[in-house]
Amino acid sequence: MSLRFKAISEATSPNPDEKNSKRQRIDLGNGSEVVYIPRFLTLDESWKLFDYLNKEIPWTRPTIRVFGRSCVQPRDTCYVASEGLPDLVYSGYQPHAYSWDDFPPLKDMLEAVHKALPGSRFNSLLLNRYKGGNDNVGWHADDEKLYGSTPEIASVSFGCEREFLLKKKPSKSSQERKVDDEPARKRLKKSSNSDQHSFTLKHGSLLVMRGYTQRDWIHSVPKRQKAEATRVNLTFRLVL
Numbered sequence: 290m291s292l293r294f295k296a297i298s299e300a301t302s303p304n305p306d307e308k309n310s311k312r313q314r315i316d317l318g319n320g321s322e323v324v325y326i327p328r329f330l331t332l333d334e335s336w337k338l339f340d341y342l343n344k345e346i347p348w349t350r351p352t353i354r355v356f357g358r359s360c361v362q363p364r365d366t367c368y369v370a371s372e373g374l375p376d377l378v379y380s381g382y383q384p385h386a387y388s389w390d391d392f393p394p395l396k397d398m399l400e401a402v403h404k405a406l407p408g409s410r411f412n413s414l415l416l417n418r419y420k421g422g423n424d425n426v427g428w429h430a431d432d433e434k435l436y437g438s439t440p441e442i443a444s445v446s447f448g449c450e451r452e453f454l455l456k457k458k459p460s461k462s463s464q465e466r467k468v469d470d471e472p473a474r475k476r477l478k479k480s481s482n483s484d485q486h487s488f489t490l491k492h493g494s495l496l497v498m499r500g501y502t503q504r505d506w507i508h509s510v511p512k513r514q515k516a517e518a519t520r521v522n523l524t525f526r527l528v529l
């Protein structure tokens with residue numbers, strides 16, 4: 290199967306005004322930012338890739354360790370990486386690294402993401418499949434050492450729309466703020482305005498986290514009872 294994507298490219302879009310007008314850039318402050326492109330891929334391309342991924346990827350649902358306890362990861366997963374990279378280990382689990390050559394459409398996808406994000410360089414891909422509203426990923430940051438201090442992570446979504454939440458990590462200075470004499474009303478406003486963000490990740494969308502987002506923020510895809518259909522998500526990363 291070969292898919293040649295007509296994905297939106299920052300540098301080469303034939304109609305940048307129309308296509309990039311939907312590109313949203315959210316400055317999270319202190320050198321962290323998110324870029325969201327709701328229609329990165331066309332609907333047709335997105336459904337073709339969804340079907341391919343749903344059927345052809347060797348999905349597994351591993352046992353992981355969270356807060357010292359073993360549990361079955363609440364979503365399916367698979368990992369693809371270039372040869373010779375250090376192993377990825379998260380929550381006590383080391384996924385097998387498949388080759389890009391095993392999945393040619395993922396190589397095309399990698400190329401499309403590189404084109405859309407000039408200067409980006411990704412060499413690994415973590416795939417997730419959520420088979421209904423109970424499947425989820427809890428609050429975490431992708432702050433493993435092998436990604437370095439300011440990783441860029443590009444996330445492409447297919448199928449059922451799900452909410453993606455970002456929340457600022459409690460920092461020493463924000464703990465201090467709680468005990469100072471700032472009025473409670475003002476604190477609440479600050480928190481609800483800028484310390485949390487929510488995105489509904491659409492079929493064929495691209496969301497990018499950059500800068501210090503993994504150091505200063507955590508993210509999650511929470512359970513949603515009404516999200517009955519399957520969702521597949523690809524997160525492209527650079528292992529240093």
Ligand SMILES: O=C(O)CCC(=O)C(=O)O
Pocket residue numbers: 415417426431444453490508509510522524
């Ligand atoms: O499914 C998503 O949108 C997020 C996946 C995620 O957080 C991760 O793979 O670390």
